[in-house]
Amino acid sequence: MSDQKLRETEEKFRKQNIFLNNIIESLTHPLLVINVSDYTIKYANSTASSENFDGELFCYSLAHNRKKPCEYPCVCPLTEVIKTKKSCTVEHLHYDKEGNARIYEIQGIPLLDEDGNVVQLIEYAIDITECKNADQISIDTEKKYKLLFEQTADAILLIDTETGDFVDFNDQMNEILGYTREEFKNLKMPDLDLIENSQEHKTHIDKIIRNGSDIFETQYLRKNGEIRDILVNAKSIKISDKYYLQSILRDITDIKEPERQLKEPKKKLSYVRNNISIILSLVLSGFYLLLEGLLDTYIFHITEFIFQDLFTIDPHEIYMRLIPIGLILFTGIFSQYLINAQRKAEDKLKETEHDLMERVKELTCLYGISDLAENPDISTGELIQGVLGLIPPAWQFPEITCARITLNNIEYKTENFKITEWKLSSRVNISKKVMEIEVYYLEDKPFLEEERSLIKDIGNRLKGDIDRKEAEQELLRTLENIKFLNQELQQFAYVASHDLQEPLRMVISFTQLLAKKYEDKLDDDAKDYINYAVDGARRMQTLINDLLSYSRITTHEESFKIINIENVLEDIILNLQIKIKETSAKITYGEMPSLFADRTQLMQLFQNLIVNALRFRRKEPPQVHISVQQTSNEWIFSVKDNGIGIDQRFFKKIFIIFQRLHTRAEYPGSGIGLAICKRIVDRLNGRIWIESEVGKGSTFKFTIPLKKL
Structure with missing residues (x-):
């Protein structure tokens, strides 16, 4: 490689490094790079800390105000990543730059050496304190x-x-x-x-x-x-x-x-009160006639009886004289009792x-x-x-x-x-x-x-509503920042993928020319080194192409059209016919619908799932069956195989980019295929998941909402 080409390549890498560093520094949440051997912080963006690092500042002293690493029962992302060698997400108590205790959602991403050992950890922390409180x-x-x-x-x-x-x-x-x-x-x-x-x-x-x-x-x-x-x-x-x-x-x-029980007496009382003069006249008239008859019997004149002294009258006559007075008194008292009872009931009802x-x-x-x-x-x-x-x-x-x-x-x-x-x-x-x-x-x-x-x-109630609204507004701002960063990262991945293709092609070409020109002068070790270099460059080229495919999913501008799924599956089988013959695979499918979608991405979705089934196979020939069922609001597609199956612990991890469950020697691949599938299904507003048992095959299922064609 000429010096001029080398300088140009170095300049490109330098600019890309500056661009990537600017993106990291613009993050509104803390990002740390930590040595797993001694817990020292090798890098921290400005949000995490304003200090310069010389290898003497430890993650537990910066984030936790402690003098030693986290211990059980505290879940430490660094410990989890060392144990599993996989990315993890945990909730953790951190202290911000002002010393305030905050709850963070920590995403730990391992950096591995050539032997697959974790040497460093990328830790990205999102403050979720307000959301938790709200x-x-x-x-x-x-x-x-x-x-x-x-x-x-x-x-x-x-x-x-x-x-x-x-x-x-x-x-x-x-x-x-x-x-x-x-x-x-x-x-x-x-x-x-x-x-x-x-x-x-x-x-x-x-x-x-x-x-x-x-x-x-x-x-x-x-x-x-x-x-x-x-x-x-x-x-x-x-x-x-x-x-x-x-x-x-x-x-x-x-x-x-009680009000109902008083209704009948009340009616009678009302009648008495409304007709009291008539009733009293009748009673007095009857009483008068009775007295007049008695006086005639005892030969008393009625006028003399009226003015006689009360004590000279016969007791029976006194009793008969007091009857109207008693009747009037009883009627008044009972009437007042009924009125008081009604008032109490009305007061109770009003209360x-x-x-x-x-x-x-x-x-x-x-x-x-x-x-x-x-x-x-x-x-x-x-x-x-x-x-x-x-x-x-x-x-x-x-x-x-x-x-x-x-x-x-x-x-x-x-x-x-x-x-x-x-x-x-x-x-x-x-x-x-x-x-x-x-x-x-x-x-x-x-x-x-x-x-x-x-x-x-x-x-x-107002406190809860205001706290929740402020948390929602902060979340919206965070989502806007993430959206902006995603756009920047997609652009970066796209540019980096294209710019890195040229130096990789040069590395492969010149290394192969070197091997061909000096074939007789190279010993076996040198030839192996050249083969390693070419293989590594080609794997890097595959990784870059996969990354480019992943970044294109949400930026792809092809408009949705009516797509016949059976035609898509026929084209996929034609594309994979060499692999199908090599593995003696059998691929079948039932009656398929037509969908309103992006044909290229739909084809990539099915092809990735079928290739996955052919790759992770057992000794017997692979059998893959694609089926579909319709519900009231969506299509549910299934891609079933008889492969090695997957442990339930890894059901979510397999859809994360660059997640691998096996070494490249066991099963080749970049670990990005299922992540692409998930991103395509997300773009279609659907869901994707797996049903599997180790040694009994797997069934990948995904949904696509029903739309009028």
Whole structure:
């Protein structure tokens, strides 16, 4: 090779090295290169550390603030890679440059020497602390509200307004109607035997649609035939752009039963009260006639009797005279008793309705916060402002309620906000910030104990939603960075693959010319060295071509067309006919569909799977069968062989680029074929997996979604 060519080649490698170094330095997450023999850090990008390394800084001192390597039960990526000689991904506790403890997802990639021993480890760490915290808060909040949902004394029912299905309900619903949970889950509203005429039922539904809610009394028939009086508070709510009917039900049979028992006496009393003058006239007239008759009998004149001294009259006559007075007194007392009983029942019913309304307002507020948080486009400020609008209606006196939420020294207020002495407040920590929620009454009114709990619940729910949104935004930024880096790496792989082809061809050509020209002067060792060099260069050339194929999958611009799979399989068998004859293989397939796809990549997918079956074979001739089945939304293709099979431990690893389970001497190949298959299936929005047992063959399966042709 001439000096000029050599300098050009060196210059190309130098530029590519600079380009690769720039990419690594632009990574927003820490990347380390570690010596496995002594744990020293040989390289770290600027995100990991700003220090220069002279071989004296250890990974455990930089990342863990420790004086010795990690020990069990801590899962160390370096230990895992040394043990398996394979890439691994673990969750690990690290400390950032400011000394803060963070949870990282560590990907460890081994660098091997010629003998296959691990000499160095590439460690790439992604900070997942916020995601972990947000997930835990979301789980805790969900548990809390599930507990509130289940332990409330009232029955709660959530109904899909389109299908009439019961989406969710608590155990109180089963107790009211006497059904088991499994029985109730399969019922719909008409199955509850609503004891109410259809016109009244329609009136309630219309009112809910028109006003958003309705409170009414009705009767349900239990499973055992018993009739129960029910107070219903129904409300239309929106969850994830879909409307549901939320009903809170309270059994008021024990309140209504005394009222029914009093109905008949009440009717009679009402009749007496409305006709008291007539009744009293009749009683007095009868009494007068009775007295007049008695006086005639005892020869007393009626006028003299009226003015006689009471003590001179016969006791029986006194008794008869007091009968009308007693009747009037009894009627008044009994009437007052009935009125008092009715008032107590009405007061109890009003108290129950008031409690039920307060619970409905609380649940409506919490449901509203969840609904706001589900909007992926809403900002943190918009979320807080929306929550402020939900707070006053959830309090006992909404017309005199105002609120303020302070986050990171930024204040959000209701329009009528004013600081007064009647205040409720709650504080929560969000990341490194403090959020305070304050609710004020503009007049001297008492706060309910439920409202003191509600303001804390609002703070915790809002904290979880804000943490999750910030974590999602950070994840989106990370994904954008990864997308950019992937594009850069694809471009790098493409350019590097093309630029490296030329020096490799020169190495092969000149080495072969050297062997041919000096064949007589070279001993056997020299010839072996030349053969090693040529073989190594050719393997490198194959590796580069495979890498180029891998990088082209997502950048390939060929448009999708209708492809007949049987024609694709025929072309593959024609391409592989020499290999098929050498191995005495038998390849069969059933009836195949036509798909809307990229023909080149579809052909590469099937060919890689068939070549894989021919390569990893047992002593008997390979048998490969391709089949397909259709489900409601996808095609499921299967490529089954009778080869050596794969241990279940490696089912996921075989689809990772450059992952090999055998040496090149046992089975040749670059370890990229199945990674290409996975990438092609991913591009088609499908899935790929393996079903296998060692010594019993393998079945590779992948899906392609159904599309109209």
